[in-house]
Amino acid sequence: MKVLFEILTEELPAKELLNIQNSQLRAILDKHNIDYEDVNVYYTPRRIAALFDCHEFTKQIKQKILGPPKSTCFDDKNKVTKALLSFLEKNNTHLDEIFFEDTKKGPYVCVFKKQALSPVKELLCSIFSEFLGSISFSKQMRWGNGDYAYLRPVHNLVLLADSKVVECSMFGKKSVSYTFGHRFLSNGKVELLSKDYKETLKRHFVIVDQNQRQSLIKEALKNLSNEGKQYILDEDLLNEVTNLVEYPHCLEGTFEEEFLSLPQEVLISSMKANQKYFYSFDNSKLTNKFCVVSNIFTDDDSVIVKGNERVLRARFRDAAFFYEEDLKVKLESLVDKLKNMLFHKKLGSMYDRTMRLAELTQKIANDLDLGARGEVARRAAYLSKADLLTHMVYEFPEVQGVMGYYIAKEQSEGESVSKCIYEQYLPKDEVYPKSLEGIALSLADKFDLIVGGMIADLKPTGNKDPYGLRRAALSIIKIILNSKLSLNIEDTVKFALSLYEKQSLSKNTLDDALEFIKVRFINMFEEHTEIVKSVVEVDFSDIYGAFLKIEALKTFYSQADVQDLFSIKRVFNIVPEGFDKTDVDDTIFVFDEEAKFYNYVKALKQDLKRFLQNKDYLSYLKNIVDRHTVSSFFDKVLIMDKDEKIKNNRLSLLNNYRQLVLKVADFKYLSI
Numbered sequence: 001m002k003v004l005f006e007i008l009t010e011e012l013p014a015k016e017l018l019n020i021q022n023s024q025l026r027a028i029l030d031k032h033n034i035d036y037e038d039v040n041v042y043y044t045p046r047r048i049a050a051l052f053d054c055h056e057f058t059k060q061i062k063q064k065i066l067g068p069p070k071s072t073c074f075d076d077k078n079k080v081t082k083a084l085l086s087f088l089e090k091n092n093t094h095l096d097e098i099f100f101e102d103t104k105k106g107p108y109v110c111v112f113k114k115q116a117l118s119p120v121k122e123l124l125c126s127i128f129s130e131f132l133g134s135i136s137f138s139k140q141m142r143w144g145n146g147d148y149a150y151l152r153p154v155h156n157l158v159l160l161a162d163s164k165v166v167e168c169s170m171f172g173k174k175s176v177s178y179t180f181g182h183r184f185l186s187n188g189k190v191e192l193l194s195k196d197y198k199e200t201l202k203r204h205f206v207i208v209d210q211n212q213r214q215s216l217i218k219e220a221l222k223n224l225s226n227e228g229k230q231y232i233l234d235e236d237l238l239n240e241v242t243n244l245v246e247y248p249h250c251l252e253g254t255f256e257e258e259f260l261s262l263p264q265e266v267l268i269s270s271m272k273a274n275q276k277y278f279y280s281f282d283n284s285k286l287t288n289k290f291c292v293v294s295n296i297f298t299d300d301d302s303v304i305v306k307g308n309e310r311v312l313r314a315r316f317r318d319a320a321f322f323y324e325e326d327l328k329v330k331l332e333s334l335v336d337k338l339k340n341m342l343f344h345k346k347l348g349s350m351y352d353r354t355m356r357l358a359e360l361t362q363k364i365a366n367d368l369d370l371g372a373r374g375e376v377a378r379r380a381a382y383l384s385k386a387d388l389l390t391h392m393v394y395e396f397p398e399v400q401g402v403m404g405y406y407i408a409k410e411q412s413e414g415e416s417v418s419k420c421i422y423e424q425y426l427p428k429d430e431v432y433p434k435s436l437e438g439i440a441l442s443l444a445d446k447f448d449l450i451v452g453g454m455i456a457d458l459k460p461t462g463n464k465d466p467y468g469l470r471r472a473a474l475s476i477i478k479i480i481l482n483s484k485l486s487l488n489i490e491d492t493v494k495f496a497l498s499l500y501e502k503q504s505l506s507k508n509t510l511d512d513a514l515e516f517i518k519v520r521f522i523n524m525f526e527e528h529t530e531i532v533k534s535v536v537e538v539d540f541s542d543i544y545g546a547f548l549k550i551e552a553l554k555t556f557y558s559q560a561d562v563q564d565l566f567s568i569k570r571v572f573n574i575v576p577e578g579f580d581k582t583d584v585d586d587t588i589f590v591f592d593e594e595a596k597f598y599n600y601v602k603a604l605k606q607d608l609k610r611f612l613q614n615k616d617y618l619s620y621l622k623n624i625v626d627r628h629t630v631s632s633f634f635d636k637v638l639i640m641d642k643d644e645k646i647k648n649n650r651l652s653l654l655n656n657y658r659q660l661v662l663k664v665a666d667f668k669y670l671s672i
Contacts, residue, residue, distance in 0.1 A: 220250035380420030
């Protein structure tokens with residue numbers, strides 16, 4: 001049986017359509033025990049559709065029914081009791097179909113009962129209602145007099161099984177056998193058959209398969225590219241444009257070369273964010289060619305092209321005017337005006353944030369040994385948010401930082417300061433800040449945001465993170481790992497908190513901020529969770545150091561003899577949690593093995609120092625293991641001696657060894 005479902009709506013937001021997945025429908029079909037194949041979910045700006053083949057009845061499912069205990073099923077003469085007869089009658093089964101299964105309470109009688117088959121047609125309406133409800137949309141709207149809500153008003157409902165209408169009612173609409181084609185290129189009703197749904201709609205200028213529409217756009221961009229220009233396949237833009245059109249028609253337009261003197265990020269932002277145009281480059285330079293994906297075609301495509309060129313020309317003229325006006329105002333003069341721009345009601349103004357950034361950037365620069373370059377970073381931090389008050393950023397919020405870079409450069413702030421302002425918002429699209437000054441400012445920006453978020457109780461909930469705290473934490477981690485920086489993040493967070501204290505805005509959120517970053521770090525590792533936790537739960541003050549320890553421990557864990565690992569684990573199992581004594585009295589040793597182990601640990605402390613200094617944690621771990629010395633100690637020495645003093649002395653001895661291992665990881669988290 002071939003099933004077709006479609007709802008026709010008002011234009012759906014392009015980005016919301018990306019939440020629709022085949023897997024959502026498959027999960028619902030599985031839940032209803034439907035035997036299906038070739039499930040396809042399609043969507044366009046005006047419709048959501050599904051097409052699949054299935055059997056007419058649900059799958060035959062066996063359900064295991066637990067009956068009475070075996071001991072109550074037969075009497076002394078091995079005859080069937082009333083309890084078993086009642087069970088057989090209740091479940092409409094026979095004695096030869098039962099079996100016994102052992103449980104915690106002993107053997108019980110069981111039987112497999114086949115569930116009744118259900119006609120799939122009777123389930124289809126509820127299945128598709130459930131499917132539509134499973135799609136996560138940010139907002140829904142109500143319309144008409146009904147009590148229904150959806151992303152956009154629904155105009156038509158199709159539900160067919162082998163091309164015959166299946167009765168269904170949703171959103172005030174009853175199922176029918178027809179739909180409507182392209183809003184402008186097709187007229188009247190379009191009768192549908194389940195088997196040729198895609199082909200029928202294509203004849204009426206609707207390419208319902210989103211993957212096919214996207215392929216057509218990609219192919220057009222490829223054909224428009226040549227030696228003088230290459231169109232950029234921006235994935236975000238491609239996904240959005242694919243969901244803006246039902247019948248993509250790609251056309252190339254041109255704008256005046258004089259506009260290329262504007263910052264290219266501004267031109268790209270206008271083309272991409274405002275107009276949804278694809279842009280092209282000649283090597284690293286933006287060209288004056290763009291591609292518009294139209295949802296219609298005419299006998300004269302030049303009419304469409306000229307219309308889009310006219311709109312873009314007007315936008316670029318506005319941008320040129322804003323840029324010229326912004327260049328007339330010194331960035332430095334805008335800083336004081338940030339006092340009138342609120343950052344957050346609990347965290348002060350954007351000026352307050354700027355002053356914190358200047359201090360925090362200087363601190364990070366000092367920690368990174370930047371010397372005089374720290375003043376460059378501090379100057380950039382002081383100017384970093386000034387461009388928020390420019391006309392250009394007001395019109396194009398995406399270019400904050402970018403405009404600061406261009407204006408600072410034009411106003412002779414110097415390349416280093418200008419570049420640093422630009423790099424504060426990185427990483428973005430896997431592009432990282434390259435200058436150490438930019439790294440210092442970028443990190444300061446993220447640390448201040450996270451600490452402020454903890455103070456103001458702005459922690460993300462579910463999939464909502466309006467202040468981008470998760471992104472900020474991930475950016476801190478990525479910058480540090482990409483740049484291989486040793487930075488004490490605990491000291492950094494403490495300093496960031498102290499800056500809020502100066503403004504009387506702080507509360508003690510040190511642990512919250514560090515934990516927030518640590519959780520993001522742990523989540524970066526999809527595997528080896530035990531190893532990651534064994535490292536970060538001991539020390540997470542140095543992110544890059546923690547990363548090196550994890551990589552070393554992964555290698556050590558995979559290569560080491562299991563007995564070596566077990567000998568270390570044994571130490572961690574014996575030393576009680578919270579035992580912190582490390583003073584050892586060698587005058588009360590009873591066995592030679594105690595002295596040997598004591599001298600072994602003392603020698604280790606000296607030998608291992610160089611590995612720690614060089615962050616060579618793999619060599620550190622390899623050299624910390626001497627299975628024979630450790631095993632011999634355990635074989636000959638009873639740790640939990642009756643004499644409390646001797647017992648504690650031996651625990652202190654083991655704890656000295658344990659403390660050496662803890663320089664890298666806590667083995668209590670590892671399964672050996």
